[in-house]
Amino acid sequence: MNIVVGFKIVPDDQMIKIVGDKLVTDAPLKVSTYDKNAIEEAVRLKEKFGGKVVGITVGNNDRKSIREALAMGVDEVISVLVKNPDVYVTAMAIVENVKPLNPDILLFSEMSTDSGTSALPAYVAELLGLPYVSNVRSLKIEGNKIIADRGMVSYIETVETTLPAVISVGGEINTPRIPSVKQIMESAKKPVKEVKFEAQPKVVIRDIKPLIVNRKKIVIEESDIDKAVDKLLEYLKADGVL
Amino acid sequence: MGCFKTKIVIFSENPAYLRMAAAIGQSIGGEIIGISAIPDVKFVNKLYLIDKMDEDGIVDLITSLSPDLVITGSVRKDRAIAARVAGRLKLPIVPDIVSLKLDGNKAIANRVAYSGMGLVTIEAELPLVVTVVGTQLQPKELEPSMEKVQLKEGRIKVVSKKSTASGANLATAQIVVGVGRGIGSKENVKYAEQLAEALGGVVGGSRPVAAELGWVPEDRQIGLSGLRIRPKLYIALGISGQPQHIAGIRDSKVIVAVNTDKNAPILENADYLVVADAVSFCKAMLKKLGKQ
Numbered sequence: 215m216n217i218v219v220g221f222k223i224v225p226d227d228q229m230i231k232i233v234g235d236k237l238v239t240d241a242p243l244k245v246s247t248y249d250k251n252a253i254e255e256a257v258r259l260k261e262k263f264g265g266k267v268v269g270i271t272v273g274n275n276d277r278k279s280i281r282e283a284l285a286m287g288v289d290e291v292i293s294v295l296v297k298n299p300d301v302y303v304t305a306m307a308i309v310e311n312v313k314p315l316n317p318d319i320l321l322f323s324e325m326s327t328d329s330g331t332s333a334l335p336a337y338v339a340e341l342l343g344l345p346y347v348s349n350v351r352s353l354k355i356e357g358n359k360i361i362a363d364r365g366m367v368s369y370i371e372t373v374e375t376t377l378p379a380v381i382s383v384g385g386e387i388n389t390p391r392i393p394s395v396k397q398i399m400e401s402a403k404k405p406v407k408e409v410k411f412e413a414q415p416k417v418v419i420r421d422i423k424p425l426i427v428n429r430k431k432i433v434i435e436e437s438d439i440d441k442a443v444d445k446l447l448e449y450l451k452a453d454g455v456l
Numbered sequence: 457m458g459c460f461k462t463k464i465v466i467f468s469e470n471p472a473y474l475r476m477a478a479a480i481g482q483s484i485g486g487e488i489i490g491i492s493a494i495p496d497v498k499f500v501n502k503l504y505l506i507d508k509m510d511e512d513g514i515v516d517l518i519t520s521l522s523p524d525l526v527i528t529g530s531v532r533k534d535r536a537i538a539a540r541v542a543g544r545l546k547l548p549i550v551p552d553i554v555s556l557k558l559d560g561n562k563a564i565a566n567r568v569a570y571s572g573m574g575l576v577t578i579e580a581e582l583p584l585v586v587t588v589v590g591t592q593l594q595p596k597e598l599e600p601s602m603e604k605v606q607l608k609e610g611r612i613k614v615v616s617k618k619s620t621a622s623g624a625n626l627a628t629a630q631i632v633v634g635v636g637r638g639i640g641s642k643e644n645v646k647y648a649e650q651l652a653e654a655l656g657g658v659v660g661g662s663r664p665v666a667a668e669l670g671w672v673p674e675d676r677q678i679g680l681s682g683l684r685i686r687p688k689l690y691i692a693l694g695i696s697g698q699p700q701h702i703a704g705i706r707d708s709k710v711i712v713a714v715n716t717d718k719n720a721p722i723l724e725n726a727d728y729l730v731v732a733d734a735v736s737f738c739k740a741m742l743k744k745l746g747k748q
Contacts, residue, residue, distance in 0.1 A: 227571045227699040228721070237574045247700075301542070301549050324532075325681050327700070329569050331551045332532075332681075333539035340543030345512075345611040348536040351667075361615070365667060366532045367682055368675045372615040384681070386667045416548035421577040425568060427706055430727040433718055442730050443740040446712065449728055455631075455689040455710045456655075 215265035218317040219256035220308060220335070221249035221283055223274035224328040232424040239328075239422070243276040245283060248323030250390035251383050255353060256321045257287035258388065263355070268315055272296055272304045275408060284401035285393035291406045300417040305337040307411035313342070317378060319360075324349050324382040332382075339380035347373060351386040462486030462558070462582070465523040466500065467537060469509065472591040472627075473529020475499065479593035480586075481527050484558055490600065491517060499595035503602045509533070512610025515540045525563075526585040527556075532681075538587045548580035551587040558582070571680055572703025589684065591627070622673035624658040631657025632687045634678055634705070635665050638694020638715060639734045642671045647738035648693055654745045660685065662701050679704035693734040697722025 222245075229241035245253070256267045269288040271280065273296060280291050294307045312320065320342075322335035332348075339346035351365040355377070364371045365384055393401070432449070436442040450456040464481040466488060468474040474492060478499040481488045490500035491514065497503050504517060511533070518526060518541045526541055528534040530552055542549035553565040554575075561582050568589070569576045626632055633652040635645055645659070652659045659672055666677035678685055680700040686707035693714050695701060702725045705711060713726040714737045723729045730737060 225570075227573075230570055230573055230699070232573060237570065239570065239574075301539070302546065305543065327571055330571065330680060331539075331549065332535045333542065333549050333551055336536050336539030337543035337549070340515075340540050341546075346536065346540060347612060349532050364532075365674065367677060368531075368619065368621055370618045370620060370674070372617075374613045374615055375611055384667070385663065417550060417578055417580045419576055420564070420579050422569075423575045423577075425573055425575045425706065427725070429711065429725055431723055431729070432727065433723065433729045433731065435718060435731040439732050439736050439740045440744075442732055443737065443744050446728055446730055447744060450689065450710065450712070453710050453727075 215259060215263040215319065216315055216317045217256045217259055217265060217267045218312050218315060218320045219252050219267060219269050219288065220320065220322045220338075221253060221269060221271050222246045222326045222328070223271055223276045223279040224326055227327040232426060235424065237422055237424040243274055243279055245279045246323065246326040246328070248325060248383065248385050250286070251385055251387050252321045252323045253283055253286050253288060254388045254390040255383055257391075259319065259355070260287065268292065268312070270294065270308055270311060272307045272411075273299050280406055281398070281401045282393070284404045284406075285397045286391055287397075288404075290404055293406055293408050294411050295408060296411050298415045300415040301331055301333045301337055302416045303411070303413045304334055305341055306413050308338050309341045310411060311409060319377060320344070320380045322380070322382045324384045335380050335382040342380070345375045345379045347375060347379060348382045350381050350383045353381065353383070353387065462524045463489065463521070464525045464527060465489045465491065465518050465521055466527045467491040467514065467518065467534065468529030468531065469533040470529050470531050473531060473534065473588065475595055476588050476591045476593055477527040477529055478595035480556055480588055481525070482595050484525065484556065486524070488598070489521060489523070495602070498597045498600065500600045501598060503600045504605045505602055506605050506607055508607055510607045510610045511537055511540070511612055513607025515544060517605060517607065519544050524582045528587045530587040530589050535587055538585050542585040545583065547583050547585050549585040550578050550580060552589045553586045554589060556586060568703070571699030572706050573699065620674040622675055624676060626658055626660050626676055626678065626683050626685050629658045629685070629687050631655045631689045632660050632678075632685055632691070632708075633657055634660050634662065634690060634692045634695055635672055636662045636693065636695030636701075637664055637669075638696065639671075640694070642669070644735050645671050647735050651691070651738045651741055654742055655689075657687070657689070662695050662698070692722060692726070693737070695722055696720050697725060
């Protein structure tokens with residue numbers, strides 16, 4: 215099975231800070247949270263059906279994050295360097311690089327932690343003319359048939375479609391493996407292909423401002439819980455919410 | 457511009473979001489074309505009444521209309537459809553907008569990014585696809601013409617659909633008690649429920665608790681990819697404060713966190729942090745509230 219998994223290298227969302235009137239996003243880079251679920255699912259499919267997993271990442275080419283994907287079981291990574299990638303540019307870059315691989319399945323996560331658009335997998339599916347199943351929480355493949363449970367928050371939908379297809383997964387689908395030291399060592403030997411892609415973005419970011427909500431940050435610490443609750447209730451009454 | 461009339465197509469699986477999309481569309485001005493499976497849609501100029509929620513069929517219908525602007529809601533089905541329409545027509549897409557203005561052919565939109573921490577101003581040209589967050593705006597009533605549309609069967613066959621709805625309406629609740637892993641177990645959630653009941657509120661949960669562990673029903677998932685709530689009081693029980701969760705509670709008026717760790721990251725986004733075990737806190741609160 216030819217498996218492609220897309221992952222995004224993003225600033226660690228727990229390290230992004232609001233400093234004064236600026237959002238400081240030059241935090242350490244990592245593989246975006248649910249993208250690890252997509253990688254895990256891709257590797258599980260390879261373990262079950264054989265074949266190869268090619269990872270593709272567009273934008274940041276942080277070596278440590280790429281190594282992490284390789285250590286989890288991705289066989290090789292295509293790292294696409296682009297300037298100012300929006301959803302359109304990223305999707306075009308992915309399609310140009312994965313089309314020659316003739317993938318049976320393309321896996322993505324349902325949302326990245328930085329831009330959080332949820333739009334990329336669908337955009338790629340349309341550019342490739344493939345069926346798209348979003349928000350998959352469990353995935354079965356039998357022959358040419360895909361059976362997927364989609365978590366739609368207010369309902370769960372079971373759908374069927376056929377390979378080749380594009381799938382986006384949520385955090386519920388699996389628990390990403392933690393690579394062993396040996397796998398981490400071996401990942402250094404796996405191929406990483408760096409390529410460039412250029413296209414005019416259709417969306418331009420004019421400004422990024424922190425979304426500041428001023429909170430009081432009052433810590434109530436008492437050895438006696440009843441005292442703590444009394445204090446809290448006093449505060450909440452003063453605030454007019456109780 | 458002359459007699460140019462912006463053709464705006466609106467869609468949402470969810471009626472509240474459809475109204476919001478219409479309100480944004482009306483504020484832009486133009487011909488509003490609605491796509492819905494519900495006939496009683498009065499805030500559009502033209503309604504295409506579809507016979508089924510087939511994603512392929514809806515994407516085909518929207519793209520066939522050659523819209524200048526597509527506005528959808530932001531529930532998961534809306535997002536998938538919006539992004540597919542953008543991909544099929546190679547259009548720019550700006551999801552989760554909180555505001556939209558047009559200057560000729562140029563659109564300026566604000567959206568929230570970086571797990572709710574950043575407000576990003578974005579510029580793109582029409583034709584454009586956007587999804588809207590929030591349901592607070594009300595459109596004005598119009599007298600739509602209606603056309604029934606039979607969508608073709610798409611490539612995605614729906615085998616079954618099971619509701620996860622538990623009857624609680626977190627979107628409009630004034631008081632919400634949020635449960636995280638730190639409450640310890642599924643059994644302990646009953647204390648959160650008793651507390652919510654005593655306060656006249658409802659229980660929600662972080663994504664791990666709602667979607668992965670199933671301690672609270674899945675439709676009560678609070679966060680970036682679940683529900684974004686705006687109660688006057690939010691009490692977070694045993695929730696550490698992952699950015700994805702904070703994104704869902706930012707609009708709360710007052711946030712109380714209960715955590716055994718006084719350095720839990722949620723403090724940054726809380727008005728009050730009670731350093732305590734979540735269950736003991738619930739019991740003590742119930743006792744006090746019972747006395748009143």
